[in-house]
Amino acid sequence: MGFSNVLFLWASILPLIVLLYYFFRKKYKDQPISSTIFWEEVMQETKASPYLKHLQKNALLYLQLLALILFVLALMNPFIKTSEIAGEQSIWIVDTSATMLAGETFDHHKEEMKSLASELTGQPLTIITTGDEPKTIVRQESDVSAIHKAIDSLEVTFEEEQLIKAIDVAQAYIGETATSIYLFTDSIERGELPISSEHIKWIVKGSSKDLQNVSIKRFAATSIGEEALALIQLKNEADEEKRVELTLQDSQGNVLVEEGVTLKGEEEMTKTFEKLPISQSLFATIQVEDDYVVDNSMVTIIGSGLSQIVVDQQMHQLVQKGFQALNADVKLVPSDQLAAIKEAMIVTNQSELLGKTKSPLVLIGRDDELSEEVNSLVDVSEDALFAFSNLEDVYVNAIYPGFDGFETIATIGEKPFIQRSSKGDIVILADIQSTDWPLHPSFPLFLWSLQSEMLEGSTSLGTFSPNESRGVSLAARDWSIYSKDDEYISSFEDASHFKAPTKPGLYTARSNEDEKLLIVQLSDNEREIKEGTSFELGTLQSNGEEESSKKSIIIWLLIPILLLLVIEWEVQRRRGFTN
Known part of the structure; x- marks a missing residue:
């Protein structure tokens, strides 16, 4: 805190004048009179509260002194220093990955972005979102209303953040311009940021701390004869024990398994379910009290086209x-x-x-x-x-x-x-006899995963990451994608540039009489939440001093001054203006 008009400190003589006036004003002595001598018993209550009596007697003095002191401070124009968005321009990198939904981190960041947008002092702003292909939402924008509109349009895309790609895009906009780069993410290590340039200041806004999460890490199923076998892996990232209600459903919504599972702190558990009825797909969900619900469900396809x-x-x-x-x-x-x-x-x-x-x-x-x-x-x-x-x-x-x-x-x-x-x-570029692989538990599990992937390929397009672009083996004609609830999502014709839907789940690609199932699944990285980190790296200087702004607080002094004047007037009115 500081004062921009220190010369007005001379006005502090005004409270001293008022104080001196009260010191030299005419004083009166209390003199007992026979006609009022019996009033002493009535005045005992007042005498029992000498501080209250003193306050009542000198109320005007205290009110006037306080009002004058606040008036002197207001003349000196007090201010508080606040950090300003330094540099000639500002770049915001916004993480739109699925983990930003943990603890409502994404919504908190959007509110913080709106607050920062109001502090822009004419610097142009560029907003970049993360993903496999980082997108520039606004570029060199200085209109606050346009910036607020762009912030409102931001949505979680469920892709992996791939911050390095977004940082590379941001550095292409910098050149030799002094730039403040704000990184709105959940967690990033200091060593992951390039800090070699003297023209860049990094401000990282992390997620809330102490977030708890229980997730479905793996879920797969395969057919064995007329029955299905499913494997599911659960992980408790919290330090405390968690009670989980696990449910398996078939493609028709019929509940196949309902089971309560207790996971100890930081425990990882794998469960196997045998003799399940054959279905096109299986859905696994868990009910648990945590801060991240996106990874509490998973879907897998059971191959039915090939069995041999x-x-x-x-x-x-x-x-x-x-x-x-x-x-x-x-x-x-x-x-x-x-x-x-x-x-x-x-x-x-x-x-x-x-x-x-x-x-x-x-x-x-x-x-x-x-x-x-x-x-x-x-x-x-x-x-x-x-x-x-x-x-x-x-x-x-x-x-x-x-x-x-x-x-x-x-x-x-x-x-x-x-x-x-x-x-x-x-x-596999090795003969089995040239390895000790069959001696490891991973060998039958790998064969099981291999069988599951290869046999489901004839009835499905496979598993995709959110918004993943990949060529698929489909006939060259019009195809439409529908959700599990038969809601239209998108259409495509060029199978070599197929793009998966945004949200995780089970989808169907349809064309005439042909149907292919496909799964959109979160990556392993998006099924874990990390402790949030917020920090700053680097400094931007102007004339040898770091840039900052001075926010005046004079308005917070004028309001109590006016209130004190009103109270003083009321005290004087009760006593009588002639006194």
Whole structure:
């Protein structure tokens, strides 16, 4: 706090004058008189409260002194220093990921943005939202009403924030201009921000602290004969114990499982449900008291188009036995008959079958290349194929060269280990006998995930992230997307540029008589909430001093001065103006 008109301090002599006046005013002595001597008993109550009597006697003095002191302070124009949006321009990066809904963080940030917009002193403002493709909502805007309208239009897109991409876009707008960058997110580490430039000041606005969350981390199901098997993984991120009510429903809304589960603090639990009735899809929901409800539900598709698995007779027995343990409908077929197989999942090491068969193919090893020794650990991506299997402890002695143009989803060192083709075929670039993988619990779980993904592909488009753009295998004609409740979402024609809906859930793509199910699912990162962090990095200076604003508080002094004058007038009126 400070004063901008210190010269008016001379006005402090006014309260001293009033005080001196009361010191030298005429005083009277109390003199007992015979006619009033009996009044003393009546005055005992007043004498019992000497402070109240003193206040009543000197009320005008105190009121006048207080009013004059406030008047002197008002003449000196007091102010408080507030931080100003420094720099020649301001850029706001707004996190629109799903975790911003935890604890209503997104709504709190929007209110804070509106407050900051009112403090802009003519600086142009640029607002950028996060996502796989960051968007510029407004650019170099200085009209406050337009800024408020842009803030109101902001919505959560459920995508991963990918802040680095948004920061790269923001830096393209900076150049040599002194800029304040406000980052409205839930949590980010200081080391993730580039602070090399002297033209940038970072102001990070994090989420509320002490948020609690219980989530469905994984949910998958597959058919075994005439029954279904489901696996679900729950995680309690809170420190305290949580009671969870778990419900499984089929595609018709029928409740299949209702079970109460108690999760200890920071506990992760995996449950298996067997002998469930066959359905197109399964829905899992949990009822629990937490601050983030988006991750309390999940959906999975049970494959019904393909049910048979065909394994090359030349494959190692561990592969044959592994699939037979998961699925009773597994057939061993000679290698020369595999090309004629239709409507089945094929497991082989014949590289020539890639691209020659319409059936989903799992290639384990290669018969057209020589393997080479490796000495490194397996590193997997966040692909859904590894949802239940961890390959970090798997030892691999030798691997084959990878296929060009295939997506690599697991590596050993910097070399491909597991790949996925554009058609969806899976390639494991090692012979099973060259690894100790079958000795690990992750092996049957990986085969289970592999079977689930490959067999559901004929009746569904697969699983997508919110707003994900990806080519899909569909005939070139008009397709429309509908929600689970048969609500129209969007249309598309070019299957190579398919874009998934925004909100997580089960959807249907329809064209004439054809229907394909698809799932929009939150990523693993969006199923965890982190403790919020708010901080500032860097400084912007003007003439050697950091920029700040002075907010006058004189209005808060004028109001009590007027009130004191009214009270003083009322006291004087009660006593009589002639006195």
